[in-house]
Amino acid sequence: MASVSASHLIIFIASILVAASVAGTITSTVGQLSDAVDDLGVDASQEVRTEIEIISDSGAQVYDREGNGNITLYVKNTGSQRLPADGVGMDVIVDGIYRTDVSMTVVDGSVWRPGTVVRMGISIPDLQSGDHRVQLTIYGDREVFEFNT
Template identity: 55%
Template sequence: MASVSASHLILFIASMVIAAGVAGTFTQGISRLSQGIDDQSLEVSEEVRTDIEIISDAGSPVYNNSTNTVTLLVKNTGTADIPADSQFIEILVDGQYRTNVTVTVVDGEEWRPNNVVRLEIGGADLSSGDHRAKIIVNGDEEVFAFRV
């Protein structure tokens, strides 16, 4: 009888050790998953709060032939502040990524909701005809079609 209870005790202890190891692994995995969800929700919240509109008039001359510069006015219509810095704004003109961009806040010091920035996109040697500029900020995309 003593040998049966000793073997039961050994099996019980082994099962408790295995259960503790499994529980520790699950706890660590759930903690990582929770952290990932928190990080993702912050990004999604920022994207949802970001909204821009290109308010330049398509009929007005937005392209300067002598300086090869496209000038666009963009309004922050979202609820979040957006850094008025070209590293936070992606710009494509006729499908080509542009890095020669000057950002100037027109009505204030920061690009807050309802404020406007002037984007001066340099190095855009455009021929006569129809063109498109795409502006991307925090996943929000706006396309502006214009004619030179």
């Protein structure tokens, strides 16, 4: 009789240990999932508040052939938040090639606030004649500008 009680006690203790470890694992997983949902919410909020518009005229001369070989674009912040005017967070792709030699200057102020414009210079000294495409992406907002040299 005592051996039955001892074996039941051992099985009961093992069941409690297994249940506690499963509960700990589930709690940890739920915490990680909650953190991931919070991060996605912040990213989505930033994407919704970010919007830019390339306001350069595609028929105008945007490439400086005689000077330093820059593509000059004017980009307006049409969203509801400030954007970095130093190019941080902005991806610039010209004719399918990622470009890093990019300069930005706020035209009407010192901060790229909603409603203000930046002058963007993309250095490409060896741009050939023909049709070209510039894609700007910042915080999920993408704008495409096509021009001819």
